Amino acid sequence: MPEVIDHRPNRALLPADRIRRDPAPSRLQYRLERMWLRPIWRRAVRIGVPAALAILIGGLWLADPDRRALLSDGVQQVMDKIQNRKEFQVTTMVVEGASPVVDAALRQMLPVDLPASSFDIDLAALRLQVMQLDVIESVDLRIKPGGILSAVVKEREPAILWRHARGIEILDRTGHRVASVTSRDVRADLPLIAGEGADLAVPEALSLIDAAGPILPRVRGLVRKGERRWDLVLDQGQKIMLPATGAVIALQAAMALDKAQDMLGRDITTVDLRDPSRPVLRLGMDARNTIREARGQALLGPDGKVIIPEDDKKGG
Amino acid sequence: MAELYQTQRAMRNIRRAALQRGVIGILDIGTSKIACLVLRFDGTGTFRETDGVGPMAGQVNFRVIGAASTRSRGMRRGEIDVMAETERAIRTVVAAAQKVAGVRVDHVIACLSGGRPASYGLAGEITLESGRVHEHDVARVLAACDAPDFGRGREVLHAQPVNFAVDNRSGLGDPRDHVGNRLACDMHLLTVDGDVIGNLVQCIRRCDLELAGIASASYASARAALVEDEQELGSACIDFGGGGTGVSIFVKKHMIFADNVKIGGQLVTQDIAQGLRVPLPVAERLKTLNGGVEATGRDDRDMLDLGPDASSWDGERRAVSRADLIGIMRPRVEEILEGVREVLDAAGFDSMPSQQIVLTGGGSQIPGLDGLAARILGPNIRCGRPLRIDGLAHQFTDPGFSSAVGLALFAAHPQDEWWDFETPADSYPTRSLRRAYRWFRNNW
Numbered sequence: 039m040p041e042v043i044d045h046r047p048n049r050a051l052l053p054a055d056r057i058r059r060d061p062a063p064s065r066l067q068y069r070l071e072r073m074w075l076r077p078i079w080r081r082a083v084r085i086g087v088p089a090a091l092a093i094l095i096g097g098l099w100l101a102d103p104d105r106r107a108l109l110s111d112g113v114q115q116v117m118d119k120i121q122n123r124k125e126f127q128v129t130t131m132v133v134e135g136a137s138p139v140v141d142a143a144l145r146q147m148l149p150v151d152l153p154a155s156s157f158d159i160d161l162a163a164l165r166l167q168v169m170q171l172d173v174i175e176s177v178d179l180r181i182k183p184g185g186i187l188s189a190v191v192k193e194r195e196p197a198i199l200w201r202h203a204r205g206i207e208i209l210d211r212t213g214h215r216v217a218s219v220t221s222r223d224v225r226a227d228l229p230l231i232a233g234e235g236a237d238l239a240v241p242e243a244l245s246l247i248d249a250a251g252p253i254l255p256r257v258r259g260l261v262r263k264g265e266r267r268w269d270l271v272l273d274q275g276q277k278i279m280l281p282a283t284g285a286v287i288a289l290q291a292a293m294a295l296d297k298a299q300d301m302l303g304r305d306i307t308t309v310d311l312r313d314p315s316r317p318v319l320r321l322g323m324d325a326r327n328t329i330r331e332a333r334g335q336a337l338l339g340p341d342g343k344v345i346i347p348e349d350d351k352k353g354g
Numbered sequence: 355m356a357e358l359y360q361t362q363r364a365m366r367n368i369r370r371a372a373l374q375r376g377v378i379g380i381l382d383i384g385t386s387k388i389a390c391l392v393l394r395f396d397g398t399g400t401f402r403e404t405d406g407v408g409p410m411a412g413q414v415n416f417r418v419i420g421a422a423s424t425r426s427r428g429m430r431r432g433e434i435d436v437m438a439e440t441e442r443a444i445r446t447v448v449a450a451a452q453k454v455a456g457v458r459v460d461h462v463i464a465c466l467s468g469g470r471p472a473s474y475g476l477a478g479e480i481t482l483e484s485g486r487v488h489e490h491d492v493a494r495v496l497a498a499c500d501a502p503d504f505g506r507g508r509e510v511l512h513a514q515p516v517n518f519a520v521d522n523r524s525g526l527g528d529p530r531d532h533v534g535n536r537l538a539c540d541m542h543l544l545t546v547d548g549d550v551i552g553n554l555v556q557c558i559r560r561c562d563l564e565l566a567g568i569a570s571a572s573y574a575s576a577r578a579a580l581v582e583d584e585q586e587l588g589s590a591c592i593d594f595g596g597g598g599t600g601v602s603i604f605v606k607k608h609m610i611f612a613d614n615v616k617i618g619g620q621l622v623t624q625d626i627a628q629g630l631r632v633p634l635p636v637a638e639r640l641k642t643l644n645g646g647v648e649a650t651g652r653d654d655r656d657m658l659d660l661g662p663d664a665s666s667w668d669g670e671r672r673a674v675s676r677a678d679l680i681g682i683m684r685p686r687v688e689e690i691l692e693g694v695r696e697v698l699d700a701a702g703f704d705s706m707p708s709q710q711i712v713l714t715g716g717g718s719q720i721p722g723l724d725g726l727a728a729r730i731l732g733p734n735i736r737c738g739r740p741l742r743i744d745g746l747a748h749q750f751t752d753p754g755f756s757s758a759v760g761l762a763l764f765a766a767h768p769q770d771e772w773w774d775f776e777t778p779a780d781s782y783p784t785r786s787l788r789r790a791y792r793w794f795r796n797n798w
Contacts, residue, residue, distance in 0.1 A: 061424070062442035063449050071449055072562065075458035 121157040129153040129185040136191040140173055144189055156181050172215045198240055199225060201232040201259075213240035233262030242285065246270065249289045253302060267312070276302060278309045288314050362510075362773040369566040369765065372461035378566060378765050379451070379459035381444065381558065382574075382758035384467065385429045385597025386620060386716070389750070389758045390447040392420035392455040393765060416766050417745035420455025422447050423755070431597040431616055432468025432571070434553045437560075444561045462563045463765045465757055466511065466554055467571035467598055469546035473611045473701075474502055475516075479538040487520060487529045487537055493775035495539045509548040511570050513772035516540045516608040525606075541772065542610050544570055567765065572600030572612045574760030579714040579738035579753070580604055589710035590703055591738070592694055592727075593757065594717025596620045599690055601697045603706070608769070611701040615693035619717045622686045629682040630674055632660055644676055647684045648722035653677040687720065691730040698731065712738040716754030 063071065073079050100106055120126075129152060133141045147167055150158050161179050168177045168189075178190040194210035199222060208216040208225060215237070219225060229247045236243065243260050246268060250257055253272065261269040267282040270289065280288050288311040295301045295317075301309070305322035321329075327337045336344045372378040373395050380391040393416045424447045428439025452459055478499035482491060496515060504510075518526040520534035529537060551568065558565050576591035588605035597618045603611040619641075627637035644658050656676040703709065711731050713724060718737050728735045739751065740759035750758070768774075 060442065062427075062446040065445070068445045068449055069562065071452065072458055075452055075456070 121155045126156045127153050127185050128156050128159060128181060128187050131187045131189065134188070134190045136174075136189075136193060140171070140191060140193060143171060144168060144191070148187075152187075153185070156185075159187065173217060175210075196225065196228060197244060199228045199230045200237050200240075201230060202234070202236070207237075209237055209240050211240065211244065213237045229257070230259035231262065232259060233265075235265030236260070236262035238265070239268075243268065245286050246280070246289055249286050249293065252293055252297065256302070272302065275307055276309075277307075279312050281312050281314055284314060292317075359773050362771070365565060365567050366768075366773065368461055368564055369463070369768070372566050373765075375460075377455075377457050377459060377461075379448065379462040379563070380758055380761045380765060381448070381462045381464040381563075382571070382755070382761060383429065383434075383440070383444070383464060383554070384426055384571070384595055384757070385432055385618060386426055387423050387596070387754065388426040388429075388443050388447050389423035389755055390421070390451040390459075390462075391418050391746070391750070391758055391762055392451050392457065392459055393417070393762055394419045394455075394457075395766070416743075416762070418743060418747075418750075418762070419457070419745060420451040420453075421747055421750050422450035422454060423750065424450065426596075429597065431618070432466070432595065432614065433550050433597075434557060437553060437557055440557050441560050444557060444563075448561060448563065460564055461566040462558060463567040463569070463761050464554060464558060464565060465569050465571040465574050465761050466546060466551060467593075467595060467600055467757075468614065469550035471511070471570060471572070471612050471614050472504070472508070472545050473613065474504075474543040474545070475610070476501065476541040476543055477538065478541065479536065481536055482534060485533060485535065487532045487534065489530060489775075491537055492518075492529065492539075495537045496541065496772050496775055499539065499541050501543070504545045507548045508545040509551050510543055511546050511551070511568065512542065512544040512573060512609070512612075514542050514608055514769055515772070516542050516606070516610055527606075542608065544573075544609075544612050546570070567768070569761060569764050570600075570602075570612055571595070571757045572602040572614065573609050574764055575600065575714055575740075575757035576602040576604055576609065576712075576760065577763050578740035578756040578760035579712050582607070584708075584710050584712065587708040587710070588706045589708060589712060590698060591712045591714060592718075592731075594619060594690070594713065594715035594723075596716065599694060599717070600715070601694055601701075603698075603701055603703060605706060613697045613701070615690060615697060617686070617690045617693055622683055622717075625682050625686050626679065630660065630678070636661055640679055641683065644679055645683055646676070646680045646721045647687050647726045649677045649680040649684075653680060683720070684726075687717075687723065687726060688730065690717075691727055695730055708734075710734045710736070712736055714738040714740070714753045714756045716752075718753050 074083075100109070131145060131148065131152060133144050136144065147164065148159070149164070159181070161181070165177060165179050168174060168179070168191075173193055175192045175194045177192070178188075180188050182188050194214060194216045196208040196216050197211045198209050199219070200207050200209050201222070206219050206222060208219060208228070210216050222230060229243070231237075231240070231243050239262065246260060247254070247257070250270060256272045256274075256276075258271045258273055261271055261277075263269055263279075268280045268285055270278040270280060272278070278289065278292055291314070292301070292309055292311060296303075301319075305325040306319050307322050308318075308320035310318040310320065323338060323340065323342075330337055336346070339345045369378070376395050378393050378395065380389075380393060382389045395416045424443065426440075427443040428434065428436035428441075429443075434440045448459060448462075476499040478495050478497075480491065480495045480498050492515075495518075496513075517524065517540040518529040519538040520526060520529055520532040521536055523532075523534070524538075526532065529539075554568070555565055572591065572593050575593040576585075579591055579593075580589055585604045585607045588603070590601060590603045593600035593602075595618050597616075597620055599615040599618055601611075601613045601615065602609055622645075623634060623637045623641055626632070626641055627634050630637065630640070632640070640658060640660075644656075646653070653676040657673040658676055658679065660672045660674065662671070698704075709732050711727070711734060713727060713735065714737070717723070724735050724737055737753065738756070739753050740756035741763065742751065743759055743762055746759070
């Protein structure tokens, strides 16, 4: 303790004790501050340096293959743990609106055995796979709460039979294949169409069959000609040739003729309506011979040739 | 002269480049304080009517985004005394202003208050070849002004064409396209010591700054403190600074005279320190807080405590009356005003049509100064504050900052100077092209 204590006010700190700091920034500090005010430096230091450090540390840590394996194993374990939780388990599959055959096919298509995690079921891929079945028009796949995989299926309705060179197929209203059949008798209730490209014009064929209502018992089927127009084939070798456009109207006209004059009940083999303004009828053999007989002409044989009497041949 | 012309042109180009980059710094290096403003030029006006700043004088295309001021160091009488100290002061103030603005300042415009300014009125005359004043004729008549002998080591700071006359029609502001046979011009030339400018340029360059222009401090403060009518009708601006008192005379919006009285506020402080036997900081404090020039009876009873630093050895506190302080300050202020009077007389201010005198600068805040100045200088006296510019903080709007504000106006709208016109030699190719064009037009 000093012997003399200075009690004077405001003299606690002698001026010499005070260190006067120069308020001016040093030249280096000044230059650094100015450099810091450049946007490119700020960006480099604020974003570039932390990013480089993070990449460096991460890269160094991952350089060891053991650590990489450890990391991927850990991630995989956590993912498995989460995916195998009870909440994500799918236990049952419910199929609505499908026939038993389709139901079985759907269950077989499921890539995993139930119960399975809902993460393992790829609904979009499964849906694409299911849609490849011809019989299915649309399917609504979803995983419902409670672990239920619900599939609401809408099947295609068989509308018509199509006979072609490779067999007989059932088509739906739009012409899409539903299934194949071995013989026509399996589905005798469906109308029959034939010919190349007939499946592309199924809606028109259906409307033609609707229009042929009065003579439906006599209709054998429809034949697509040149992928362009239809022939309506009846029993007793009769057929109605329809135009490429306006076939329904032409058929309705033929039906009207038939109703008024019983056209199809007569000996006519072909009704040619390809030119709607000028229908043409082809008479049957008996009718032609009746006419020839009445005119005194020689009769025609079943092959369409004039029968030459025996005596003429001999005498000739 | 040619070298100077090139330097000044280069500075104008730097200024234009700085305006294109949008940021320019203003550096007002005074004897007692140093101020730095950072201006942002962003093309269209950003002023808001709610700020109380109207589109006055067209100063709307910039705003102050950073400002700082600090005590000046190493300066004496408006000139650089110790370069390193001044450089430190510049670094301090520029760093502070940059911090406020958040942008880097690369180009500065500075002003110079000392350096023994000398004004010259020059006259030039040419005959017009084409009977009409063209752009190059203006440059030619400016080049034709006969420069007097400035003396050794003098540099031209301002060379402004003040007046043009075509034949006998005088008083033209812009003579271009006037018809006549003879073009005459009057030019005001301000020269200062070249070494002083050199020191300033060197100091600024050592702070990594580029000089985009340099102006006389008295010119700058007059541009900020005089309103347009005063500049048009004729007036004198007295800038009371720390190290000197600047005088500039304006008429028809042009400076026609500038000079410097070498007595300033620091001498007043020195007088107080000597007279009252107090340290300089205490004297400065007494001057700014309690100073005055008109003593009244009340001032005798108004005792000012001199503080602990001024007390005697045994700790007894001293006090002086305000009348004593005024008694010390007044003779020195009167001496300053007498000096200003002499300068104005030498400039022929008495024969000016309007004799308005505007007091500005830090010293003009002494209470009662306008009364004293009215007795010595003339009846039309007012204390002027700088023009309000957009974004300037309130503490920078007092009269002490008028030269900084004037420099900002100078940066935004510099008046035409001699180096803004092409020299006749440079314009020769364009003229010959024009002649060729005319020949084609007449003949085809």
